[in-house]
Amino acid sequence: MARPTPLAPDYRLSLGKDPAAVRARVEAMEKLLERSFVVPGINQPVGLDFIIGLVPVIGDVVATALGSWIVWEARNLGLSKWQLARMSANVGFDLMLGAVPLVGDAADFFFRSNTRNLRIIRKHLDRHHPSAATIEG
Secondary structure, eight states, rough: OOOOOSSSSOOOOOOOOHHHHHHHHHHHHHHHHHHEEEETTEEEEEEHHHHHHTTTHHHHHHHHHHHHHHHHHHHHHOOOOOHHHHHHHHHHHHHHHHTTTTTHHHHHHHOHHHHHHHHHHHHHHHHHOOGGGOOHH
């Protein structure tokens, strides 16, 4: 197998339960849902959460399921009930915003529940599992 290079990085994610593997998976999911590409003209990053949210009802349910997976991973990391409640509230609020036609789609630009949830997970990992920390540049 060829070694990854800066031009062809290795995108495989570990399925391990260690904090570093969970952090990598959650960060990858957040990037996919919130920052997959930049909309030309406005230079605003968007992801699948916004795109699939354009499909009435089904899109919002799928986006909520994907966001709930991040909460499930956080539960497996041992976050407190308070942190899990905050994360669930973020996902629920995103679902309720998405239920409103047009307004919900516009709200996905500004209220990024998955990014907020990633911030909660990072804070927990940095405090309780410092070996899982990554250097952001």
